[in-house]
Amino acid sequence: MAKDTHISKAIAIAFVVLTISAIAGLITMIILYKAQISAMNPTPPPTVPSTTTVLPPTMRLPRSVIPESYEVFLRFPFYTKILEVVNVTSPNQTTNFSGNTTIHFQCVQRTSTIYIHSMELEVSEAKVFNRNTDGEIQVSSMSSHEDHSEFLVIELNEALESGGNYSLSLVFVGELYHNFDGAYISSYTEGVPSHEGDKSADRNVFPCFDEPEMKAVFNVTIIHRRQTTALANAPVDKIQLIDDWKYTRFHSTPKMSTYLFAFAVSEFEATASSYEPVVIKTYARPEAVAAGHTKYAAEITGKILSFYENLFEIKYMQQKLDQIALPDLSPAAMENWGLITYQEGALLYEEGASSSLQKESIATIIAHELAHQWFGNLVTMKWWNQLFLKEGFATYISCFAVDHVEPSFNMKDSFFASELQAAFEVDSLTSSHPLVPPEEDIQRTYDIISLYDIITYSKVELNMVHFITYCSMYLRDLSYANGDQNDLWHYMQKGADANNRQVDVAKFMDSWTKQIGYPVITINTTSGEISQKHFLFNDSSQSRFVQKGPLPKEVLSSRSVVLLSETLSINGDWLLANVNCTGYYRVNYNPENWEALLTQLETNRSLIPLMNRMQLIDDAFNLARAKIVNVTLALNVTRFLYNETDFHPWDSAMRNFQYIYLMFDRTEVYGPMQVRFLKTFLPCDIQNNNLKKYYRNSAVKLSLSADVLTEPGEESVHVLQMFGLWMKDNTNIIHPNLRHWIYCEAVASGGKEEWDFAWSQYQSTNDTSEKYHLRHALSCTKKIWLLNRYLGYTLDPEKIQQVDAAEIVSSISKSVAGQVLAWNFIRAHWDYLSHGGPAVLIHAVTSRFSTQFELQELERFAADYHLGSAERVVQQAIEQTRVNIQWVSEHKDVLLQWFERETAS
Known part of the structure; x- marks a missing residue:
C-alpha cells in the first residue's frame, strides 16, 4: 500500500498533512500512531449503517446546533523509522488510522437531525447524549453525502430541544493518502527527498462542524512512538509512556475555527527564541537545525510578534508559538494557531548560500503568518466569501512588520511593484471576481480554493494605515468570534469621523469590495475636466462598474489637493495624481501632460516620487493594452530608465515589457525587439551591483527568455x-x-x-x-529531448516532489518551444498536475496565447476537462487570449517600426 516509504537502512519521517476546512491553505500534521487504549474503546454497540439515498437540503450547515468543544483521540499505527525488517508489506505497518471524537454542543433550534462534515471516513458508530439528563438519545439512521455536500446526516428518534446541552460521539476509520486529496504521508531520507502529498480538510481526519463560524475549543490526545515529539495548537498538558508509545495530551486550545486545527509528531529538533512570556520554537530536520538554517527565522519571529502586539495593542493570545519547516507542503505556509507550518524554503535560511531574495521572502512569509494570529485566528471571517478580511490585511500589514525588522528591504515599495500591479492586471478582466463575492456563489470546495488568488491577497489601498487604531478596536471587540466587512466598516467609520473625513465608509467600500475591477481616472490639464470609468482590457462599454464616493485625491504640482467633483486648475508644467499610489485606480492624462511628465523624468526624475515612477510605467503600458493611449507613449516612458538607479522602476518596466515580448516573440518583431532588450536591460558588467539587490537576476530573467x-x-x-x-x-x-x-x-x-x-x-x-x-x-x-525528459520526471515523486511539479512545468512553458511541450503535457496529465497549483499552470502556459488556433484549443480544454478550482483562471485565460488576438493584430506594425527605429539609433 505504501511501497514508496520502504527505505532500506534509512530513516524516514512521515508527515500527515491536513488542509484547512475546505480551502487551499494546508494545515500540516506529522502524525504517527499505533496502540489501542482500552478506555477509548468500550464495547461497541451495533454499527449504524450508512446510505447515500437522501440528499441534504443545503450545502451549508444549518444553525440548529452549535459546537462548544471537541475531545479528539487519534490512533495511527505508522512507523517513523523504516527499517529492513519493517517494510510496507509488514502487518505492523499500515496507512490506515482510527479514532473517536466527542463533540459537546448546544441546541439552539429544535431538531431531530444533526448535520456534520465527514469526508472519506468510515464512521461506524454514533451516540448522542443529553448532558442535562445524562440520558442517551437513540440514533435511527446515519447517511453519508460525500459526493454532494460532504455531510454526515444523523437522524434521531426524538428531537433535541432548544437550549439543551448534548454530546455526539463518533468512531471512525480513515486512510493516509499519497496524493493531494486528503491527509497525506510525506517521507524523506538523508539526501534523497521523496514525496507523496495530499490536501483536503479537517473533515478528512475526524467528523466535525467544518465551517469558520462554528468555532469551538479542541482537546487533543495523540498516541505516537516513544522516540518522537508531539506538537499541537496548545502546549502539552500530560505525557504518559506505555511500552513503546507516548500518550500526549494537550491543553485546551482557544476557541477557534476548525481550519486552524493542527498537530505534528516527528523527530525534528528546534531552535528556541527568547520572547517573554511566549515560548517560541522553530522546528526542522535535525541536520538543518544543526547547520543553523533555523537561526534567521528564530531571530525575527519574536521581533515581528512584538511589532504586532504594539501595533494592535493586543497581546499574542497563546503561551507558545511553534513553527515547523516541512520538506513538502503546499501552499508556502499555514497560520495554524500556535503551530505554524511552512515549506522548508519559506522558513530556512543558509547564510552564504541563500540569496537576498530568499531572505526577504522568508521575512515576508513569517510576517504574513504572524499577522494572521490576529486577522484570521483571533477574529475570523464568518464565511469564505469574506476571505480578504484575513488574507488582504495580512498581506498589507506584513509589509510594515518586515520594514520594522529589516528596514533595508523597503517592502512597501516592493508591495506595489510585485503585488498591487499583479492584482491590477487580473482585475482588468471581466472574468475577475469581486473582493467579496455573494455568499451563495461560494459553496463547494473548489469555489473556496479559487478565492485564494491575487485579488483576495493584494487588492488593497495603501492609505489604510490611518485606520489601524480602529482596526484594533475591531479585533478587541470581536475577539474569539467572527466578523464580516460590515463590522470592519463600522470601526473604520469611527476613524473617518475622528479625522473629519466626510465619507460614508460602508457605501464607498461596498462599491470597492462587491464589484469587480477598478476605475481609470482621466485628468485633462488643459480643460480642467476630471472623469472616471471602469478600466478593462477589452471594450468597457457594457461595464456595470459604478464607483461611488470620493477617491484618494492628492495631486503633486503647484496645488496639493483636488476633488474629483471639481474642475482643475494648475500653475505648473505638469500634474501628477495618486501621489505615492495610495489609491486603487489608474490615472490617464491629456497628451500634453504626459509629455511634460516624460520630460521631467528624463531631466530630473527625483521630483517624481519613487512609487509614482513605477506607477507611470505600469499605467502607461496598461492604458496602451486597453487602447486608451498609443503604445509608443508607453515605450517612451521607459527612456528615463537609463539613469534610474532604483530597482523598482526597472522591475515595473520588465514586467510590462514581458507582455510585449510574449505577444511578438514568434513574429518578425522579435529581432529588433531582442536587440532593444539587450540595450535597455543589460547596460552594466556582470559584477556590477549598483542596482538594488537582485536587479540583474530579474533583468536577465527577461533577457534570457529572449535568447539575448x-x-x-x-x-x-x-x-x-x-x-x-x-x-x-x-x-x-x-x-x-x-x-x-x-x-x-x-x-x-x-x-x-x-x-x-x-x-x-x-x-x-x-x-x-x-x-x-x-x-x-x-x-x-x-534541447527539446531534455525538456521532455524533465517533464517526465515531474510525474515521478521519487525524482520530483509533486508539490514542485506545477512550478517546473510553468518554468518550461516560458520559452516558445517549451510552451508547446508544456501545453500538451498539461492536457495529457491534468489529473496529476492539477493537484499542485492549477492556477499557476494555466496562467503560465497560456500567457503567450494570441492566435485563433490557441483560443480554440483553450476553449476545447475548458469544455472537455474537469477544472475544479481552476475554472475561473481558465475563463480568465480565454478572455485574455481574445484580448491578445485583437491587440496583436492592431499593434504589430506600430511596434515593429518603433523597435527598428530605436535599434537603428
Missing part, C-alpha cells in the same frame, strides 16, 4: 567559466544573488553534460534555495 545572452560575448563567456569551474572541481564561487540566472544561462548555453550536472546537484543538495535555483535552471535548456 546566448550570443557570444564577454558576459556569456564569464558565466560559462564560473559554471565550468563548479563542474570541474566542485567549487561553487557564484554569488547566491546571481545563481538563479547564471545556472539558467549555463544550462541554456550548454548541452547534456551541463544539464546532467545540474540534475545531479539537485538530487544531492538538501538546501531549499539551491534546489529552487536548480529546478529553474533545468527548465532553461534549449
Whole structure:
C-alpha cells in the first residue's frame, strides 16, 4: 500500500498533512500512531449503517446546533523509522488510522437531525447524549453525502430541544493518502527527498462542524512512538509512556475555527527564541537545525510578534508559538494557531548560500503568518466569501512588520511593484471576481480554493494605515468570534469621523469590495475636466462598474489637493495624481501632460516620487493594452530608465515589457525587439551591483527568455567559466544573488553534460534555495529531448516532489518551444498536475496565447476537462487570449517600426 516509504537502512519521517476546512491553505500534521487504549474503546454497540439515498437540503450547515468543544483521540499505527525488517508489506505497518471524537454542543433550534462534515471516513458508530439528563438519545439512521455536500446526516428518534446541552460521539476509520486529496504521508531520507502529498480538510481526519463560524475549543490526545515529539495548537498538558508509545495530551486550545486545527509528531529538533512570556520554537530536520538554517527565522519571529502586539495593542493570545519547516507542503505556509507550518524554503535560511531574495521572502512569509494570529485566528471571517478580511490585511500589514525588522528591504515599495500591479492586471478582466463575492456563489470546495488568488491577497489601498487604531478596536471587540466587512466598516467609520473625513465608509467600500475591477481616472490639464470609468482590457462599454464616493485625491504640482467633483486648475508644467499610489485606480492624462511628465523624468526624475515612477510605467503600458493611449507613449516612458538607479522602476518596466515580448516573440518583431532588450536591460558588467539587490537576476530573467545572452560575448563567456569551474572541481564561487540566472544561462548555453550536472546537484543538495535555483535552471535548456525528459520526471515523486511539479512545468512553458511541450503535457496529465497549483499552470502556459488556433484549443480544454478550482483562471485565460488576438493584430506594425527605429539609433 505504501511501497514508496520502504527505505532500506534509512530513516524516514512521515508527515500527515491536513488542509484547512475546505480551502487551499494546508494545515500540516506529522502524525504517527499505533496502540489501542482500552478506555477509548468500550464495547461497541451495533454499527449504524450508512446510505447515500437522501440528499441534504443545503450545502451549508444549518444553525440548529452549535459546537462548544471537541475531545479528539487519534490512533495511527505508522512507523517513523523504516527499517529492513519493517517494510510496507509488514502487518505492523499500515496507512490506515482510527479514532473517536466527542463533540459537546448546544441546541439552539429544535431538531431531530444533526448535520456534520465527514469526508472519506468510515464512521461506524454514533451516540448522542443529553448532558442535562445524562440520558442517551437513540440514533435511527446515519447517511453519508460525500459526493454532494460532504455531510454526515444523523437522524434521531426524538428531537433535541432548544437550549439543551448534548454530546455526539463518533468512531471512525480513515486512510493516509499519497496524493493531494486528503491527509497525506510525506517521507524523506538523508539526501534523497521523496514525496507523496495530499490536501483536503479537517473533515478528512475526524467528523466535525467544518465551517469558520462554528468555532469551538479542541482537546487533543495523540498516541505516537516513544522516540518522537508531539506538537499541537496548545502546549502539552500530560505525557504518559506505555511500552513503546507516548500518550500526549494537550491543553485546551482557544476557541477557534476548525481550519486552524493542527498537530505534528516527528523527530525534528528546534531552535528556541527568547520572547517573554511566549515560548517560541522553530522546528526542522535535525541536520538543518544543526547547520543553523533555523537561526534567521528564530531571530525575527519574536521581533515581528512584538511589532504586532504594539501595533494592535493586543497581546499574542497563546503561551507558545511553534513553527515547523516541512520538506513538502503546499501552499508556502499555514497560520495554524500556535503551530505554524511552512515549506522548508519559506522558513530556512543558509547564510552564504541563500540569496537576498530568499531572505526577504522568508521575512515576508513569517510576517504574513504572524499577522494572521490576529486577522484570521483571533477574529475570523464568518464565511469564505469574506476571505480578504484575513488574507488582504495580512498581506498589507506584513509589509510594515518586515520594514520594522529589516528596514533595508523597503517592502512597501516592493508591495506595489510585485503585488498591487499583479492584482491590477487580473482585475482588468471581466472574468475577475469581486473582493467579496455573494455568499451563495461560494459553496463547494473548489469555489473556496479559487478565492485564494491575487485579488483576495493584494487588492488593497495603501492609505489604510490611518485606520489601524480602529482596526484594533475591531479585533478587541470581536475577539474569539467572527466578523464580516460590515463590522470592519463600522470601526473604520469611527476613524473617518475622528479625522473629519466626510465619507460614508460602508457605501464607498461596498462599491470597492462587491464589484469587480477598478476605475481609470482621466485628468485633462488643459480643460480642467476630471472623469472616471471602469478600466478593462477589452471594450468597457457594457461595464456595470459604478464607483461611488470620493477617491484618494492628492495631486503633486503647484496645488496639493483636488476633488474629483471639481474642475482643475494648475500653475505648473505638469500634474501628477495618486501621489505615492495610495489609491486603487489608474490615472490617464491629456497628451500634453504626459509629455511634460516624460520630460521631467528624463531631466530630473527625483521630483517624481519613487512609487509614482513605477506607477507611470505600469499605467502607461496598461492604458496602451486597453487602447486608451498609443503604445509608443508607453515605450517612451521607459527612456528615463537609463539613469534610474532604483530597482523598482526597472522591475515595473520588465514586467510590462514581458507582455510585449510574449505577444511578438514568434513574429518578425522579435529581432529588433531582442536587440532593444539587450540595450535597455543589460547596460552594466556582470559584477556590477549598483542596482538594488537582485536587479540583474530579474533583468536577465527577461533577457534570457529572449535568447539575448546566448550570443557570444564577454558576459556569456564569464558565466560559462564560473559554471565550468563548479563542474570541474566542485567549487561553487557564484554569488547566491546571481545563481538563479547564471545556472539558467549555463544550462541554456550548454548541452547534456551541463544539464546532467545540474540534475545531479539537485538530487544531492538538501538546501531549499539551491534546489529552487536548480529546478529553474533545468527548465532553461534549449534541447527539446531534455525538456521532455524533465517533464517526465515531474510525474515521478521519487525524482520530483509533486508539490514542485506545477512550478517546473510553468518554468518550461516560458520559452516558445517549451510552451508547446508544456501545453500538451498539461492536457495529457491534468489529473496529476492539477493537484499542485492549477492556477499557476494555466496562467503560465497560456500567457503567450494570441492566435485563433490557441483560443480554440483553450476553449476545447475548458469544455472537455474537469477544472475544479481552476475554472475561473481558465475563463480568465480565454478572455485574455481574445484580448491578445485583437491587440496583436492592431499593434504589430506600430511596434515593429518603433523597435527598428530605436535599434537603428
